[in-house]
Amino acid sequence: DVKVTQSSRYLVKRTGEKVFLECVQDMDHENMFWYRQDPGLGLRLIYFSYDVKMKEKGDIPEGYSVSREKKERFSLILESASTNQTSMYLCASPPRRGTDTQYFGPGTRLTVL
Amino acid sequence: DQQVKQNSPSLSVQEGRISILNCDYTNSMFDYFLWYKKYPAEGPTFLISISSIKDKNEDGRFTVFLNKSAKHLSLHIVPSQPGDSAVYFCAASAGRGSTLGRLYFGRGTQLTVWP
Numbered sequence: 001d002v003k004v005t006q007s008s009r010y011l012v013k014r015t016g017e018k019v020f021l022e023c024v025q026d027m028d029h030e031n032m033f034w035y036r037q038d039p040g041l042g043l044r045l046i047y048f049s050y051d052v053k054m055k056e057k058g059d060i061p062e063g064y065s066v067s068r069e070k071k072e073r074f075s076l077i078l079e080s081a082s083t084n085q086t087s088m089y090l091c092a093s094p095p096r097r098g099t100d101t102q103y104f105g106p107g108t109r110l111t112v113l
Numbered sequence: 114d115q116q117v118k119q120n121s122p123s124l125s126v127q128e129g130r131i132s133i134l135n136c137d138y139t140n141s142m143f144d145y146f147l148w149y150k151k152y153p154a155e156g157p158t159f160l161i162s163i164s165s166i167k168d169k170n171e172d173g174r175f176t177v178f179l180n181k182s183a184k185h186l187s188l189h190i191v192p193s194q195p196g197d198s199a200v201y202f203c204a205a206s207a208g209r210g211s212t213l214g215r216l217y218f219g220r221g222t223q224l225t226v227w228p
Contacts, residue, residue: 035218037151040220042202043202043218045216088154090156094214100147100208100216101147102214103159104149104157104158107154107156
């Protein structure tokens with residue numbers, strides 16, 4: 001069974017802190033994606049990666065960076081957390097080559113105080 | 114500008130009846146369409162998809178219809194059950210190699226199925 005896991009289900013951080021969100025997939029796929037989901041705004045793409053050490057900006061990259069040192073792991077970094085980054089963060093990856101279907105992790109609910 | 118639009122933020126349906134969720138898109142390069150279901154505090158789960166070479170795809174109680182000329186797709190759930198209550202997201206992609214497999218999502222429709 002394919003699996004995308006995220007390091008934390010819930011996180012509470014303070015304004016200005018550096019925050020790391022980790023995502024791991026066991027599907028041996030190149031593509032990985034980070035989204036945030038906010039009520040009424042749907043899923044918005046922050047960054048994605050199509051290979052190790054490769055990254056592309058999505059629609060809302062400001063305030064975020066990413067790291068992809070290994071194929072199975074894709075990290076989202078909030079350099080200096082702000083209250084408007086309070087959100088549900090979702091990682092996704094396709095289950096196999098040849099499909100654009102994405103499987104999502106369980107999400108991390110981040111609250112920035 | 115949003116390339117995938119779900120114009121109804123919410124839909125309320127009685128148990129046993131049909132639920133119809135709608136989605137419109139603007140990019141004519143989109144050739145693969147998906148529906149996801151999301152419960153609170155969980156990640157979205159893939160529900161059903163359709164390629165642009167088809168106009169209908171069915172999986173149990175779920176059927177997706179695609180009207181390419183109108184750039185419109187819909188998800189039908191028959192019969193609706195209380196466990197179907199969730200947010201449904203429509204998504205589209207423009208094919209492998211052009212956008213590296215990224216999906217474009219609508220804003221979602223909250224479906225409530227009442228007994």
